Amino acid sequence: MANMIPISTTTVGSGGVSSIAFTGIPQTYTDLVIYLSTRASAASDSVGLRFNGDSGSNYAYRYILGNGATATAGTGTTTYTLGGRQPESTFTANTFGSASFYIPNYTSIYYKSVSSDGVSENNATTAMAQLTGSLWNNISPINSITIIPGSGNFVQYSSATLYGIRKY
Amino acid sequence: MTDTKIVVDCSTGETTVVTLTSEEIAQREADAAAFAEAEAARVAAEEAKAELKSSAKAKLIAGQPLTAEEADTLVI
Numbered sequence: 001m002a003n004m005i006p007i008s009t010t011t012v013g014s015g016g017v018s019s020i021a022f023t024g025i026p027q028t029y030t031d032l033v034i035y036l037s038t039r040a041s042a043a044s045d046s047v048g049l050r051f052n053g054d055s056g057s058n059y060a061y062r063y064i065l066g067n068g069a070t071a072t073a074g075t076g077t078t079t080y081t082l083g084g085r086q087p088e089s090t091f092t093a094n095t096f097g098s099a100s101f102y103i104p105n106y107t108s109i110y111y112k113s114v115s116s117d118g119v120s121e122n123n124a125t126t127a128m129a130q131l132t133g134s135l136w137n138n139i140s141p142i143n144s145i146t147i148i149p150g151s152g153n154f155v156q157y158s159s160a161t162l163y164g165i166r167k168y
Numbered sequence: 169m170t171d172t173k174i175v176v177d178c179s180t181g182e183t184t185v186v187t188l189t190s191e192e193i194a195q196r197e198a199d200a201a202a203f204a205e206a207e208a209a210r211v212a213a214e215e216a217k218a219e220l221k222s223s224a225k226a227k228l229i230a231g232q233p234l235t236a237e238e239a240d241t242l243v244i
Contacts, residue, residue, distance in 0.1 A: 008176045024179030151200040
């Protein structure tokens, strides 16, 4: 039976922050899970992950996205995993988006896959819901994860929680 | 306003708010630029698809032949 064990959690304080980093991640679990409740200070509703500080173009992704009017899909390579969504600064006040990332076999010596889902919140026509599969083209075990907004800051009361999955 | 980040050290449980270094600020700006480029490409593709779909619908109603790209928006 798998157990989902909270490792660490944090909530953004007054003034916001540009990123949230979990460092010193224990190598004793099989998989990792991150849950986010965030809101952007800028006109950008994306959230992504960077592993071990790797800022190279080593993250491939494929997504399907609905915005309330149209659905699109796409693929590409970038400098961190995409996938999360959050309300941008123009969206309905006092709302926060939800996103989750599942990272299996994060201690393995193979490339790391990530599956994620994210939704923004907006009392209007446009609000995003996205499913994304990503691949970090690196064989290093993951020991740190930085959570990055597309632009701007995470506002106060945004939160992030890291869990470990133990399958025994 | 000073740019900061939260660092949670899972090995100690300690959480700190750290001011970004000049390198981290530069990286942050590069990340934002990369994201803006990817987002612009996504939005352009979305708009192009919507335009093709609209054109395909108008031609169907008018009984006119569709282009292959227009048909692709209607047939999966």
